[in-house]
Amino acid sequence: MNIVVTVKQVPDLVEDLEIDQSGKALDRDWLKFKINEFDEHALEEALLLKEAHGGTVTVLAVDTGEVDETLYTALAKGADRAVKIVGDFAAGVTSHQAAALFAAALKEMDYDLVLTGVQAVDDLDGQVGPLLAAALRVPHVSVVTGVDVDGRVATVRKEYAGGVMAEIEVDLPAVLGIQAAKQPPRYAPVSRVRQVMRTARIEEVEPSAAADAGVEVRRLFKPEGGRQAEIIEGSPEEVADRLVALFREKGILKG
Amino acid sequence: MSGMGRDVLVIAEHLQGKLADISFEMAAKARELAAASGGRTLAVVLGHGARALAEQLNVDAVYYVDHPVLAQFAPDPYNRVLADLVREKQPGVVLVGNTSMGMDVAPALAAALGWPLLAYCRDVRWEGDAVVGTSQLYGGKVMAEAAASGAGAVVTVLAGSAPADAGRGAPGSVEDVAAAGLDGVRTRFKALIEPEAADVDITKEAVLVSIGRGIQSQDNLEMAAELADALGGALSASRPIIDNGWLPKSRQVGKSGQTVKPKLYLAAGISGAPEHLEGMRDAELIVAINTDPKAPIFGVAHYGVVGDLFDILPVLTEKVREAAG
Ligand SMILES: Cc1cc2nc3c(=O)[nH]c(=O)nc-3n(C[C@H](O)[C@H](O)[C@H](O)COP(=O)(O)OP(=O)(O)OC[C@H]3O[C@@H](n4cnc5c(N)ncnc54)[C@H](O)[C@@H]3O)c2cc1C
Numbered sequence: 145m146n147i148v149v150t151v152k153q154v155p156d157l158v159e160d161l162e163i164d165q166s167g168k169a170l171d172r173d174w175l176k177f178k179i180n181e182f183d184e185h186a187l188e189e190a191l192l193l194k195e196a197h198g199g200t201v202t203v204l205a206v207d208t209g210e211v212d213e214t215l216y217t218a219l220a221k222g223a224d225r226a227v228k229i230v231g232d233f234a235a236g237v238t239s240h241q242a243a244a245l246f247a248a249a250l251k252e253m254d255y256d257l258v259l260t261g262v263q264a265v266d267d268l269d270g271q272v273g274p275l276l277a278a279a280l281r282v283p284h285v286s287v288v289t290g291v292d293v294d295g296r297v298a299t300v301r302k303e304y305a306g307g308v309m310a311e312i313e314v315d316l317p318a319v320l321g322i323q324a325a326k327q328p329p330r331y332a333p334v335s336r337v338r339q340v341m342r343t344a345r346i347e348e349v350e351p352s353a354a355a356d357a358g359v360e361v362r363r364l365f366k367p368e369g370g371r372q373a374e375i376i377e378g379s380p381e382e383v384a385d386r387l388v389a390l391f392r393e394k395g396i397l398k399g
Numbered sequence: 400m401s402g403m404g405r406d407v408l409v410i411a412e413h414l415q416g417k418l419a420d421i422s423f424e425m426a427a428k429a430r431e432l433a434a435a436s437g438g439r440t441l442a443v444v445l446g447h448g449a450r451a452l453a454e455q456l457n458v459d460a461v462y463y464v465d466h467p468v469l470a471q472f473a474p475d476p477y478n479r480v481l482a483d484l485v486r487e488k489q490p491g492v493v494l495v496g497n498t499s500m501g502m503d504v505a506p507a508l509a510a511a512l513g514w515p516l517l518a519y520c521r522d523v524r525w526e527g528d529a530v531v532g533t534s535q536l537y538g539g540k541v542m543a544e545a546a547a548s549g550a551g552a553v554v555t556v557l558a559g560s561a562p563a564d565a566g567r568g569a570p571g572s573v574e575d576v577a578a579a580g581l582d583g584v585r586t587r588f589k590a591l592i593e594p595e596a597a598d599v600d601i602t603k604e605a606v607l608v609s610i611g612r613g614i615q616s617q618d619n620l621e622m623a624a625e626l627a628d629a630l631g632g633a634l635s636a637s638r639p640i641i642d643n644g645w646l647p648k649s650r651q652v653g654k655s656g657q658t659v660k661p662k663l664y665l666a667a668g669i670s671g672a673p674e675h676l677e678g679m680r681d682a683e684l685i686v687a688i689n690t691d692p693k694a695p696i697f698g699v700a701h702y703g704v705v706g707d708l709f710d711i712l713p714v715l716t717e718k719v720r721e722a723a724g
Pocket residue numbers: 158262263287323538610611612613614636637638639640651652653654655656657667668669670671672673674675678688689690691694706707708709
């Protein structure tokens with residue numbers, strides 16, 4: 145079974161996010177990037193499926209800069225091939241562009257399953273998988289937390305609220321949006337990643353694809369209004385005293 | 400096609416015989432939008448033997464599509480029927496919940512129709528011929544205002560964006576629509592899996608000490624458990640803690656976990672992503688401890704501590720124990 149996993153570099157959300165001069169994008173100069181966490185789960189699920197059924201795992205990325213380390217790390221974890229879609233993508237790509245590029249690249253590849261992350265934390269739109277499935281004319285299921293394959297059919301678990309899940313059968317080939325793998329993503333030791341960097345090669349492809357989302361971002365802004373927490377300052381002791389007093393006042397602590 | 404349609408269509412969703420709250424919220428939102436555009440409010444319910452659900456939505460007209468294959472959600476059959484219906488009814492805006500089902504339906508519909516998708520919307524409104532949405536990006540740290548134009552737009556709406564009660568009520572009419580094109584569907588519903596019985600029901604606890612990725616390792620859970628114990632409450636967590644296997648799924652708060660309303664929700668090392676906030680924003684007293692002063696959790700907390708949970712939790716546990724005597 146051949147599995148393709150798409151991986152995306154996204155800003156580390158623990159860092160400060162500054163809006164640039166245009167007011168419509170983040171200032172990329174100051175961003176620290178890391179792999180989208182759901183893509184890490186997608187890769188883990190793909191590696192588990194390969195271990196169970198044989199076949200290959202290919203990681204596929206758009207070259208928006210700084211993706212090499214993520215691709216080498218995936219190879220170090222057990223992926224067989226790393227493919228980078230090259231072009232003028234330094235400013236990032238929209239979901240529609242990414243989907244069109246993936247569709248074009250996949251036309252030249254052999255795949256039974258394409259696993260994407262359920263959504264990327266930068267745009268939170270979860271569109272790439274469904275758009276890609278539509279372009280490839282294959283089925284798609286989102287919010288998946290476990291995949292089993294039997295012949296040409298996959299059985300997936302789709303998560304709903306309250307811990308309820310649905311078991312859904314999907315004909316292959318298919319695109320699945322992965323929320324969580326069956327087990328926490330594995331870790332690749334740095335020494336192994338270094339070794340892979342010396343010996344492995346990232347393949348480059350340059351498909352042409354254009355797409356228009358029909359959406360115009362007018363402005364970005366920091367959340368405003370709503371409740372703003374009253375910040376309790378001071379040493380840990382002072383903070384703890386304030387909190388205990390508060391808990392008493394609200395009847396959470398008696399006495 | 401000249402400009403957008405004026406009607407607003409809500410895609411209702413249901414599970415285990417009940418419409419989801421978000422369906423009512425969207426009906427309320429649709430009323431707001433249609434009042435501004437002079438259009439009609441429409442909704443669609445797909446199911447099998449579920450016509451009673453269609454009678455509960457406060458809109459002008461509900462289309463009800465009945466077929467055994469539609470009894471439970473599966474993406475391919477639902478997407479097919481919905482795309483046909485939207486093509487025929489030509490609304491200007493289609494509202495879809497930002498839910499597990501919505502994450503399948505909304506982008507598939509946008510792709511099938513060639514319409515734009517405004518995702519993760521807290522708010523949506525008309526501006527002339529365009530539909531403008533205010534969305535949350537970057538885990539809730541940045542907001543975006545984006546405009547969609549064309550024949551129509553698909554909008555996914557976050558939970559809590561409109562009052563559910565305004566969306567409850569009898570519709571003007573319920574119209575049966577025949578299901579077609581359901582041969583050879585490529586995704587098939589098999590079974591619902593209920594969660595395993597929980598040792599602790601976090602929805603019933605008065606005090607929750609809730610931990611997130613900031614706790615760093617499983618060994619550190621003990622520190623938070625001691626505070627929960629001292630407060631006579633229980634431990635709950637954000638999703639990564641559950642995905643790491645450090646706590647059972649029954650302890651997860653949020654969109655794909657439990658919705659909780661304790662007297663005290665103390666969040667330590669939780670950033671406050673929209674999916675987490677969905678499950679706890681109505682707690683009576685929310686206290687957040689986070690090293691990042693810009694963490695979105697401070698936008699819903701009543702009290703915040705900008706600091707290291709490893710410094711604060713042990714001292715707090717001590718003082719709570721003293722106070723409790
Ligand atoms: C369909 C879907 C459903 C989802 N459902 C849920 C759900 O039900 N529940 C849920 O929680 N998430 C859910 N998520 C995931 C959600 O998007 C976030 O990824 C998740 O909530 C982040 O968890 P976190 O806040 O613990 O981690 P992070 O976002 O990584 O935040 C960790 C925080 O800890 C702080 N921190 C670090 N060190 C310290 C320290 N020493 N002291 C104090 N603070 C520290 C950091 O500043 C940061 O703010 C869902 C996602 C999707 C796509």
